[in-house]
Amino acid sequence: MKHFFRPTLFLLLGVFSLSACAPTGSKLMGDPELPYPLENPQVGDLFHLASGHRLSLEQMLAAMGNTRVVFVGETHDNPAAHALQLEVLEGLWRRNPQQVTLGMEMFTPEQQPVLDQWSAGELTEVDFLRQVGWFDNWQMNFALYRPLLDFCRQNTIPILALNAPKSLVRKVGRTPLDELSPEDQALLPEFDFSDPYQRAMTAGIYTGHQMGKARTEGFLRVQTLWDETMAENLAAYLRSPAGQERQLVVAAGGNHVRYGFGIPRRLHRRLPVSYLLVGSREIEIPEGREVQTMDVAVPAFPMRPYDYLKLTRYEEESSGVKLGVGLEETPQGLRVTMVMPGSAAEKTGIVKDDILLQVNELPVRERFDLLYPLMNMHRGETLALKINHAQTILNVEVGF
Numbered sequence: 001m002k003h004f005f006r007p008t009l010f011l012l013l014g015v016f017s018l019s020a021c022a023p024t025g026s027k028l029m030g031d032p033e034l035p036y037p038l039e040n041p042q043v044g045d046l047f048h049l050a051s052g053h054r055l056s057l058e059q060m061l062a063a064m065g066n067t068r069v070v071f072v073g074e075t076h077d078n079p080a081a082h083a084l085q086l087e088v089l090e091g092l093w094r095r096n097p098q099q100v101t102l103g104m105e106m107f108t109p110e111q112q113p114v115l116d117q118w119s120a121g122e123l124t125e126v127d128f129l130r131q132v133g134w135f136d137n138w139q140m141n142f143a144l145y146r147p148l149l150d151f152c153r154q155n156t157i158p159i160l161a162l163n164a165p166k167s168l169v170r171k172v173g174r175t176p177l178d179e180l181s182p183e184d185q186a187l188l189p190e191f192d193f194s195d196p197y198q199r200a201m202t203a204g205i206y207t208g209h210q211m212g213k214a215r216t217e218g219f220l221r222v223q224t225l226w227d228e229t230m231a232e233n234l235a236a237y238l239r240s241p242a243g244q245e246r247q248l249v250v251a252a253g254g255n256h257v258r259y260g261f262g263i264p265r266r267l268h269r270r271l272p273v274s275y276l277l278v279g280s281r282e283i284e285i286p287e288g289r290e291v292q293t294m295d296v297a298v299p300a301f302p303m304r305p306y307d308y309l310k311l312t313r314y315e316e317e318s319s320g321v322k323l324g325v326g327l328e329e330t331p332q333g334l335r336v337t338m339v340m341p342g343s344a345a346e347k348t349g350i351v352k353d354d355i356l357l358q359v360n361e362l363p364v365r366e367r368f369d370l371l372y373p374l375m376n377m378h379r380g381e382t383l384a385l386k387i388n389h390a391q392t393i394l395n396v397e398v399g400f
Contacts, residue, residue, distance in 0.1 A: 032302040038311075043284050045311045049304045060308050061091040064276060068238065069248045071264055073257035073279040073306070080312035081254075081280045082144050088278060089249045090151060096247055102152055103234060105226075105252035106138045106145065107161035115159040119152050126372065135371045137166065141320040142375055148251065160237055162250070164229040172225045173218045189232040191224055192269070197261045197301055198224065204298035205255060227256055231266035238271055254279055258305045279306040284313040321377045321400040323370070325350065332388065333357045333364050348398045350387065357393070358386035 031037075036052025038045070047054055048063075064070055072088050074081040093100045107115060114131045117123050123131070125146075134142055152159050168187055171180060177188065193199075202220045230252065237243040256262040257277055264275050324343020328335045334356040339346050356364050359373055361384065377383065383398040 031300075033300060033304055035304070041283060041311050043311055043313050047309050047311075049306060049309055057087055057091065060278075061088070061095065064092065066274075067247070067276050068273040069234065069250060069264075069267065069275040071250045071252065071257040071275060071277050073254035073277070074251060075280065075282065075314075076140050076253060077144065077317065078280070078282065078312065079144060079315045079317060080282075082148060084278070084280050084310050084312070085249070085251045086148050086151060089148065089157070092247055092249060093155060093157060097155075099246050101158045101160055101237070101243070101246050101248050102148070103160040103162050103230075103237070103248050103250040103252075105163050105230060105250075105256060106140075107132065107159070108137070108163050108165050109161050109233065110165065111137075112161045115161055118149065119156055119159055121153055121156070129372065130368055135368060141317055143317060143319045158242075160233070160248070162230040162233045162252070164225050169222055169225060173215075173222045176217075177221065188225070189228040190270075191228055192266065193220070193224060195261050195265070197259060198227070200299050200301075201255065201259070201261070223255075227262045227266050230256065230263045231270060234263070234267050235270040238273060259301050259303055276308070277306040278308045278310075280310045280312045282314040283311045286314065286316070289314050289316075319378050320375050321379065321381075323350075323374060323383075323398065327356075327367055327370070329366055330355065334367065334370060344398050344400050348396055350385075350396070350398075351389075355388040356385055357388055358384075360384050361386075 034049065034052075036049075038047050038052060039054070041047075045054055046057060046060060048060070070088060070092065072085045074085060089100065089102055111132050114123070114128065118128050129135075129142060149159070151157070165187075168184065171184055172188075177185070177191065180188075199220060202223045203216065205219070205223070230250075234248065234250065238246075238248070250257070250263070252263060257264065258279060260277055264277065267273070267275070322343070324340040324345045325336045326338035328337050332355050336345070336350060336352055336354045336356070338352060339350060356370060358364060359370050362369065364370055373383065377400060379400055381400060383400070385396050385398060387394050387396060
């Protein structure tokens with residue numbers, strides 16, 4: 001009899017012991033997003049958030065080992081965030097040459113052949129930007145991404161296009177999924193709208209974009225489309241012969257990566273591979289830069305935003321100026337459709353309906369011909385324009 005009851009007694013004692021160790025109150029100890037406060041944080045510091053330990057870049061890269069996917073979230077217009085992406089890509093490639101691929105939110109699959117040509121060294125920068133329609137499709141200053149993409153070209157690192165086509169994004173933003181045409185529905189990835197953290201994040205972003213409440217659901221559909229599409233393209237690549245045994249570095253906006261419920265969790269639903277989250281946080285913002293940050297009212301979440309966090313300064317972009325005009329392509333040149341108050345164009349005397357004929361003595365046939373030189377200029381420099389102003393041809397110098 002004693003032998004018969006021993007397991008039962010053991011189980012009862014085990015239950016009692018577990019119950020005695022369980023918390024009896026509902027108060028949460030510490031901060032789930034930051035369980036160990038960062039000690040004396042400074043710009044440039046890199047932290048392992050689970051432990052609160054400060055570590056070097058080399059220590060972080062060594063700890064990544066054979067992790068299949070390393071997500072590196074970015075603040076799109078902060079050069080420091082892109083420098084971190086390059087550090088991770090370069091470090092992992094150095095440890096595992098010929099076995100690293102860069103996945104990028106900034107491109108869509110129809111652009112994949114151009115990306116392949118770029119990585120193979122077959123395109124100049126001008127040809128590459130023209131063919132991917134950079135100024136129409138992504139619009140951020142290419143100078144922010146140039147070091148990352150140049151490193152891929154110099155080392156023939158494959159670049160994987162991840163994002164959804166803009167035409168589909170527009171339709172999904174306007175129309176509920178079940179009301180899309182059968183042709184458009186066939187282009188959709190598998191959707192999961194059940195994640196409460198995703199919905200809370202999207203609502204926070206929506207307040208930052210200052211959209212009307214009627215558009216909240218449309219924005220949720222678009223955000224989910226982006227995340228699900230990128231997850232699906234990552235999973236397809238990792239399953240493919242080209243993706244076998246390769247380590248992926250994913251460059252995407254922080255809101256697609258932070259906390260893990262955007263792209264990472266949706267990838268894991270499709271293909272349960274190992275992954276890590278790396279990101280940056282601006283703790284030093286120069287005066288006058290604050291107005292360029294988006295006001296996002298995001299709630300607290302019960303998980304760490306990243307596995308590794310680098311503290312940065314919100315840096316100024318190294319190049320790129322704005323003329324401050326709206327433009328329309330015409331057979332004669334670029335017609336000015338509007339001039340922003342206080343812009344370099346207004347200060348120069350450029351007005352609506354002026355036609356830009358030449359930029360730095362080169363003919364202007366499309367928006368690219370103006371936007372590319374503007375992107376490579378610095379403050380204090382001047383741009384030479386030839387314009388048709390009320391049927392009078394003028395040569396003007398625009399200062400920035």
